[in-house]
Amino acid sequence: MSEFENDSLLNKLRYETITEFAKTLEMFGLTAGEARLFVALYLVNEPMTLDNMSEMLAKSKTSMSTGIRTLVDLNLVERVWVKGVRKDLYKANDDIFNKFMSSFVLRWLDATMRQKASILEIKQSLTEDKHSIPAHQVEELNDRLHQIITFHNEISQALSKLDV
């Protein structure tokens, strides 16, 4: 008997917790599967193998492998070593708020900067155009592009309030 199928009520409550808390974590940009995987790992609170996770969540080991990889990339889960154990072991990071918040903010900042750069390029090609577009339409689009750039700046400002 696996350690994860001892008590029926306990497992029911764990399962419900996974379902509910996963909804919150999805807001941070995780897929449903990744969120459930993290919560499972977080509840068990000790290193798990891919087979453990697979059994606990009733999903394929392949899914666990890819899911774990993105969680590790996001710095939400880390691989740990235990002597004598051959399989890979992973554990959830403990201070969930800091990890999730900083992971979230960093991703937003990165995306914000990249998209702002794209808009700036468009603005550039617009001002480089001297003919072909009626002046007032250049004016109009240019104004909008400016507003959009401001929008990105304001996002950056707002994110900086969330001290990573």
Next chain:
Amino acid sequence: MSEFENDSLLNKLRYETITEFAKTLEMFGLTAGEARLFVALYLVNEPMTLDNMSEMLAKSKTSMSTGIRTLVDLNLVERVWVKGVRKDLYKANDDIFNKFMSSFVLRWLDATMRQKASILEIKQSLTEDKHSIPAHQVEELNDRLHQIITFHNEISQALSKLDV
């Protein structure tokens, strides 16, 4: 000739702007279609009919209808009346940052509270259980549930920093 197909370069730049800025707006929880619809409306900067949008984005009128509905619900777009015009007219809200940010924060706050409530219920059924679960496992799960509740509280705090 429609007003949306005059200049080739202008339309190309508009199209690129839609594609790029839409990526940013998707971060706020909009689907790709909704984000593109909003940007189109925002760039044109004057009331549009469903047929206008449909033509401009090359999507069905049905899509425009459902997309506009959610944008209106999110308070990002509003319906306007122009005397003599029979079709419904919609325009993008102008101060995009405030509207998007507050829409975003409100949705997060709402979801956070609801999921926190669910977790509290689970915690309740756990403490009501006096038998069937070994004490140390009750202790363990209870601790995790407490941490999860704290997590939700911290989200609320963080969101409040983003003055809606």
Next chain:
DNA sequence: TTTATTGTACTGTTTAAACTGAACAAACTT
């Protein structure tokens, strides 16, 4: 070296979301 075990790449399948087109209902025009 051979055999076994474990994680990942890859291909095909399933599932969910986005989208379309036709039919309908409401409101307007005549």
Next chain:
DNA sequence: AAGTTTGTTCAGTTTAAACAGTACAATAAA
């Protein structure tokens, strides 16, 4: 009232994401 016009509902289709299973590569054990 009859005929148009316009938005939405609904059922079916398309598209994209999540997932599973086999096969392979790498490492460990023998």
